Each structure stands twice: as C-alpha cells, then as structure tokens.
Amino acid sequence: MMSYKFPDGFLWGGATAANQLEGATRTDGKGWTTADTAQFIADPKKRMAQMLQPMTTKTVEAALNDTKGLYPKRYGIDFYHRYQEDIALFAEMGFKTFRLSISWARILPNGDEEVPNEAGLQFYENVIDELLKYNIEPLVTLSHYEFPLGLSFEQNGWQSRKTIDAFEHYARILFERFKGKVKYWISFNEMNIVMMTGYLSAGLLEDQLSADESLTQAQFTAMHHQLVAAAKATKALHEIDPAAQMGCMIARMENYADTPAPNDVLASVKSDQENFLMMDVLAKGSYPNYAWRLFAEKGAKIDQTKEDQQVLAENMTDFVSLSYYMSGIVGGDETAETSGNLLASKANPFLEKSEWDWQIDPVGLRITLNKMYDRYQKPIFIVENGLGAKDELTNELKVHDGYRINYLREHIEQIGESLQDGVDVMGYTPWGCIDLISASGNEMSKRYGFIYVDQDDVGKGTLNRYRKDSFDWYKKVIASNGQDL
Template sequence: MPFPDTFLWGGATSASQIEGAFDRDGRGMSTADVFPYHEKITDPRQSMLKAMTRAEVKAAMEDQTGFYPKRIGIDFYHHYEEDIALMAELGFTVYRMSISWSRIFPNGDDPIPNEAGLAFYDQVIDTCLSYGIAPLITLSHYDFPLALTLKQNGWLSRKTVDDFVRYASLLFERYKDKVKYWVTFNEFNIISLTPFISGGMLADQVADLEAAKHQAAHHQLLASSLAVAACHRIIPDAKIGGMIARFESYPETCAPEDSLLTIQNDQKNFAYADVMVKGSYPNYLLQTWAETGLTPVLAPEDVAILKEGCVDFLGFSYYMSGLSGTDKTTEKTAGNLGYTKKNPYLKTSEWGWQIDPVGLRVTLHKLYDRYGIPLFVLENGLGARDTVSADGEIEDTYRIAYLSAHLRELGKALDERVPVLGYTLWGWIDLISASTSEMSKRYGLVYVDQDDYGQGSQKRLKKKSFAWYQAVIASNGKSLEEAHT
C-alpha cells in the first residue's frame, strides 16, 4: 500500500550541528560550543555525555587553540539557500529544524530579543515556504544558552522555566502564520544521561547530580507543558509534540526475569513521554523516587500545569535496538548513547549500533498502544564513513539498504493502522556528530566536503542515496516495494 497522501516526507537537522556562525550577529554561546574535537573517541560518554564543571566550561570559552566543531557546523548560516534548494529538489514536504535559543536571546533571558537572530530564521522559514516545505521547529535541541548555565545552573533553576516559555512564546507569535508543526524538547529522556548538554547543569555546582537531573527534568516538563498551552492559545491550528529517544529492547532469553527487566527498561524509556502525553507522573516513577529519595520539589500548581499541557503527537528517534537480560557475561556493543547487550541476530554499524528495521515497527506499535495519539518518526538514519570516488561519486548503497528496510517496516505499521504523521531522516545532509563532534560519521544524502578538523571546501555533493530518496518521495513510498520485489 502507498503511504497516505497526507504523509510528511523530509529530513532533520539541529542548529548546533549545522549552522556555525557561533559568534555572528549577536548570538550568545551555547552548551554545544564547548565540546572540542578529539581523535578516536569511541565512547560517547567521553564527549556529549560528559558532565562538565564550571572550570571546564570557562576554560573552553577562553581556549584559543582547540578546535570546537559545532562552532562552525557546516556553515548552514551562509549556505541555507543552497541547502534548502536541495531539500526542494529531493521533494521534501517537511523540514525538521531547530532554533538556537542563544541566537534569539544571547544570554537566555535578555530584556529584548536579538533581531538579527530572528531575521536569520525569518529567511530560513520563508525560503522553505517558498518551495512548499513546511518547517517543523524544535525549540530546544542540545543547545542551551551558556550564560544561563553559569548564572543559574541551567534547568536546575525554576526560573529557567519562565525564561524558556518567554522564548517559546516569542517564536509562536512571530511565526504563527508560517509554522504549524512544533516540538518542545529534542529527545527529552536523554537528560538522564546528559546533564550538561541537555540540562545546562554544572556537575560541581550540585550536591547530588542524580537528584539534580530529576529536578531539572521536572522543570523541563513544566516548561514543555506551558509551551504547549501557549502554542494552543497563540496558534490554534498548530500541532505541537514531545519527543523521546527510543531504545527498543527485547528480552535476552525466555527467562521470566529477562521479560521483567525488559518491562522495567521500557518504563525508564517511556517515563517522561508518559508525563507529556498523559499529563501526570506514572506510578512506577513515583515509586522509584520514593525508594531512592530522588523525588523533585514540586510546587502546588505543578499538577495542573502538567495536566493542561499535553502534547498533540509524540515524536521519537530510532536508530537501533538492544537486549535486556540478567546474564552479566553477555557481550555488549556500543549503542546510541550508551551500551547494550549484543543481539546475535542483528548486524551492527561501524559505530556498534545494531541495525534492526523490524524494531522500528515494534516501537510504533508499542507507542501507539500505550498512548493512542499520532506518532512522528523524527530521527532515523545510518552514520557511516563515505568515500568520494575520483569522478566525484558517493556510492552509499549501505545507507539506501538501511533506510529502505526501515521505511518498509514503517509502511507495514501504517497498513496495520498505526497513525504516523511523517518521517524526517537524520541528518539529510552531513553534519557534526552530536555525540563525538566528528564529521567522519556521516548520515547525509548530501556529502559536505569537510573533515574532522573543519578543513575542506564545504562543497555539497549528492550521494547515490539522494536520487533514491527523491524517488521514494515522488512515488509516496511505492518505489520501496517495487525495488524490494
């Protein structure tokens, strides 16, 4: 069956990984700007997941010799017209992008917004619309104003809730006639792993980092709910969603203990989605807090705030799956942002991610059965090393195979009556890796001539996957089955 006529086809990026121009036109520094490039990082916990101290942040801000890749991105700031023209050539009907908070409010809480920053996004959005591409804007995507980190320890402060809602409301008002799809926070549940990059918190400024993560997450949930309510009020015909990183997990064996552990891992993965969709904390999380003493401070009005700001759809990223089991001797493999047991039935990417197209279909069913609201696949893709031939060709057949298999499973889920609004593959163009700040791990349908050290012409080259995805969109998914058969 072809995909629904209303299905949104596109790609996704984040401001911190593509824009560059970190010190242009009044932009303030963000948490993404202080991660340097290091050779041979294989463990994401050495970079993106690193808990930063105040001294480390200040040293990075003052560093004149290190290379910080996210500060230059792929210079989308000056290439946006060319890049959006490529999206149009692909046939995109939606482009998932993020806005850098510190480009709008350089210090996060400035009395007036930075008009030069807003003017840049005016141009990006208007260019998308001129090609019939609907912008889908993520308000916060691993890109928190560094000034608020140093001033009030990021999301640990309840004041940050007000700062964020003011920022979000400004964008809703400015783009209410142009943008009808919004997401509050990228991969909300990752704050449990990334207190600095997601939560803007300094590890040496809290007495208990684990407790601080839960408090910061509560404040983000309040901010998300208040932003949803503001969006519904300001743009009644818009859809605004939440997003999680989905780590699909299977029992390692048929031992009952492994099935129970799988359920518990799902609960950890879904906890914040439960709040964003249902409007209250699930009992299993309340019990965990009670047992560990990690219950965050809640104000009397918080229950009503969470209940009144439920999302319209749930977006998620999906890259790989893992196993849940009690056998501590099982071989492990590097995963998206951590480690998981190795599944002998699956192949892995060079970065150790287990390739599991059926897992996407499993996830879609689990999420719809649990929440009963429309879903959106906001990230899915394959990071790989691409080689440019002497005649300028990039034969990324491995990427086509990965994406084709996942999209076919998505199509099956649609046939099985799971409502999915759209699919935005990650990153439709090569960009700086969020986890390791490298350029070698490429996801794009478009190759960017730039190496791990920022050297290169930044020329854009179409890979073989470009024409493949173009055909998928033009046929509304029909070419997937034709190629498969």
C-alpha cells in the same frame, strides 16, 4: 512496491539541528551554548565519554577561552550562510517537511533577556520563508542540545525553576514571530537523554550543586522543570496560534529481554517505563503510577506543585515523536560482551551492526511504533532515523552509498507495516539529511546525509555539496509516496 499505501499528506523530509550545521556561533549577537564546548577528540573510543561527562564552571570557562582546541560545532557546515543552497537541494528531493532547531542563545544570548536579538529572529525567519517558498513545512525544535551558558552560570540551568519562565518567554517570542508559518513544533529534542547528559541537555554544572545533592537528583529536578516548561509552551502555542501543533520527543530505546526468564522480561518492562516516562507525562497529563517507585529506586524526589499538576493535566502534547536508530538487550549476564550502542547493551546475535557498532533493527521500529500508538493513541512523527557511515567521494564526485539506501529501505518498509497494523504515523525525517557535525563524536567522518559536504574532521575542505546515490533514491521514494523503494 509496498503492500500498503502511505497516507496522502504524509510528511517526508529530513532532520537537522542548529548546533550541528549552522556554524557562525558568535555571529550577529549569538550567545555561548553547551554545544560550543564540545571538542573534537582524535581517539574515537573517548568521544562518547565527552558527550556524557559532567562539567564544572571551571571546565566550561576553560573551553570557552581555549585558542588551541578544535570545536567543530562552532563552525558546523556553514548552513548560516548557505541555507538557500541547501534548501534548494531539499526541494529538489521533494521534501514535504524539514526539521530544524532554533538556537535559544541566537534569540536570547544570555537566555533570559526581555528583548530578543533581532538578527537571530531574522535569520530564522529567512530560513522559514525559504522553506515555505518550496512548500516545505518547517518542523521546529525549540531546544536541541544547546542550552544558553548564561543561564548555566547564573542559576545552574534547568535545576532552577526560573528557567521554566525563561523558556516560556523564549517560546512565546518564537510563536508570535512565526505565527501562521510554522505548523509543527517540538519542545525538547530527545528529552529523556537529560538523565544521561545533564550538562549538554540541561546546562547543569557539578560545582553548583549543594554539598548534600547528587547529580542524579539534579537531573531529575531538571527533568521535572523541563516537563512543566514543555506544557507551558504547549499552552502558549495553543493560545497564540491555535492551528499549530506541539509535539514531544524521546530517544527511543527498544530493549528486548535477554531470555524468557521472568526477571529478564521484567527488566524489559522496566526499561520501557524509564524510557517512556517523560512522554507519559506530556502525552497523558500526569506522572504514571510507576514513576514514584522509579524515583525511590534512583534516590530522587520530585518537587511537584499543584500548579505544576494543573499545567501538565491541561496542556497535553498534540503528537508524539521519536528518534530510532537501534535496539538493545536487557537482563541476563551483565558482564557479557556489550555492543557499541548509545546505551551499553549485549550484542544481539540476530542483528547486523553499523561501522559504529550500532545494532541495525528495522523490525524493532515496527515494534516501537505499535507500542507507542497503543500507549498514547496520538499521531507519531518519526523525526530521526538513519545510518552513520564513512562515505567516500570518488574522483567523479559521486558517493555510492547503497548501504544507506538498504538501511532506509528496510526501515521504511517497517513503517509501511506499522501503518497496516493501524498505527497513525504522520511523517518521517531521516537524521542528518545533509552531512553535518556528529552529535556525540564532534566529527564529520560519521556521515548520515543524502548530500555529501566536503569537509573533514578537522574542518578542512571546500564545503561544496554533492548528491549521493541515496539523494536520487530518496527523491524517488518521496515522489511515489513510499511505494517505490
């Protein structure tokens, strides 16, 4: 039993993304997105490189015309046709909220049409209504790693200021349609990852950069345009549906100093600055003082207009949210052995690792939550956290995933400790509450869910859904409001 009671109304649930579970990528008028070019690669060592690699017009067109390669995010787990079955399972667990994303190209196939695709809007309205039928609050992300390729080809994605207006138009369509139905929105998934995934997150194509422009500069330009767009979306939401709230989200990288050496400690401070930069802007209303030195060190400049400054200052986010999976180490000997974290890091000898060499650090979550609340004094929503593992379905159609239960239990305990520290945590949605296509590896074998989906890495299987041991455990956690772990 926890020593601290989770607050009444705490939003327990689970998290997903459209591009990883919906499938039906060309159904009912949906346009192509950056996620649709993500190919399954048999060699696990090469999978992360694909997620981060730059793309060109030629390589994108080759992927779209490829009839032999395997592109798992195009078929997902067929949530598009099975959402009622899946939502019923979420309701059985007692979900209070469900995090989903909307595919921009399902609403505006090219990304900037004046009139939206009604079939796309109706699909999401059906999903939202199904959630509300079970009193599950939709938590909706506007952009989650699937940018409309039409805008990449036309204006190199978020490098263009025109994309700000296109995003605001898209957001207003959704706010008008779902007014009164969606209380919680997030502008961009893990928006700080734009500095790593210029193509996936921002639709940047390397061949469309000018001869004297670096990819790094284009990523910083895209970053700024996304920040302005997020603030404009917040303004639009508050105008259209004043009862609704807008959040911003980052992938949180808690990086410890390698040693007590002052330069190592400084490296940890600078890591926080770079990690929190975009959230600092949206939660505080302006670029922090440290940003200008950071830009200079990166060889980048920001073209910030007076209008940009005003819209950022007047439309700060209502809550802050994060994904948290691991911690890392900065400073010290850069040539030392690195772990398999999303960002390369020295292995921490005090931590265990997952099957994918992600360092498991529940206390790091408490550290991060305390830092974030001290920094922003806004409610915090933990919208991703979980353990990727190779689950096995037994002959009795069971999955005994005690390792996942242990992982989640230890992290929930640290959320409870953070609440006792005085941190305002509003909800918790573990990632991949149902097995789906991995974001980085485009594989099914890296599973996170409470629900097993019978599909393998190459798309074979019945797609039948089966409750894992963690399903019943999480149901008990929610029913006890975090007291019975």
